Amino acid sequence: MSDTSLLLRLWLTKPRQIATWTPxxxxxxxxxxxxxxxxxxxxxxIELGAGTGPITAAMLEAGIDRRRLCVVEYDHDLVALLRQRFGNGGIVQGDARALGSLFDAQGIDQVAAIVSTLPILHFSRADQRRVLDGCFARALPGALFTQITYLPGSPVRQRALERWGYRADRFRRVARNWPPATLWQYRPDVGL
Structure with missing residues (x-):
């Protein structure tokens, strides 16, 4: 089954769990x-919502040390595909809303960066905060959380971010994608 066929099938059956029907x-x-x-x-x-693995592959091709990667995917079918493509090391079936126990199990005490294709727009505000707090609880100074969206604005509302002590900046718009995408970066707001 092609990646697009697999994602389309999952998206049609779990539209709030799968962010898009195309890799x-x-x-x-x-x-x-x-x-x-x-x-x-x-x-x-940390990669959240790895899907079929195109971002994982790009990070490895760019020379990111495999031992530094923790690739988190919730869906069992996608986890099996990721393990087939990349091996078992660093591929974790888990829920991004419960990262503390996942990090404990993986021996992760320092997070340098987070990349996410989670459908975070569909998460409740409480769950959005759980994801951000879970990542930044172990984040090193300067760590950023980079999130994709297919809408023009941040998928996590600015007012909520401010209340939680975070800020958002648009990192890049990517028109050469279907659908066109925007990457947003979140960080603790320390008066930057």
Whole structure:
């Protein structure tokens, strides 16, 4: 089954769990890799909602050390596909809303960066906050959370972010993707 067929089937049956029916394109995957340029050089890189693995592949092709990657996917079918493509190491079936126990089980105590294709727009505000707090609880100074959206604005509302102590900045618009995408970056608001 092609990646598009698999994602379309999952998207039709679980539209709030699967962000899109098409795999992330190369231009978006490269934009995620570019977002890692500012990441601290130690600590783990966390990928949330890995899907069929195009961002994982791009990070590995760019020379990201495999031992630094923790690739988190919720769907069992997609986890099986990721393990087939990339091996078992660092591929974790888990829920991004419960990262503390997942990180404990994986021995992750320092997070350098987070890349996410989660359908976070469809999460409740409480769940959005759980994801951000879970990542930033172990984040190194300078760590950024990069999130994709297919809408013009941030998928996490600015007012909610401000209440929670975060800020959002648009990182890059990628027109060479279907659908066109925008990457947003979240970070703790420390008066920058």
């Amino acid at each position: 992330t394109g190369r231009a978006v995957a490269q934009a995620f890799v570019d977002a890692l340029d500012a990441a601290p050089r130690q600590g783990h890189i």
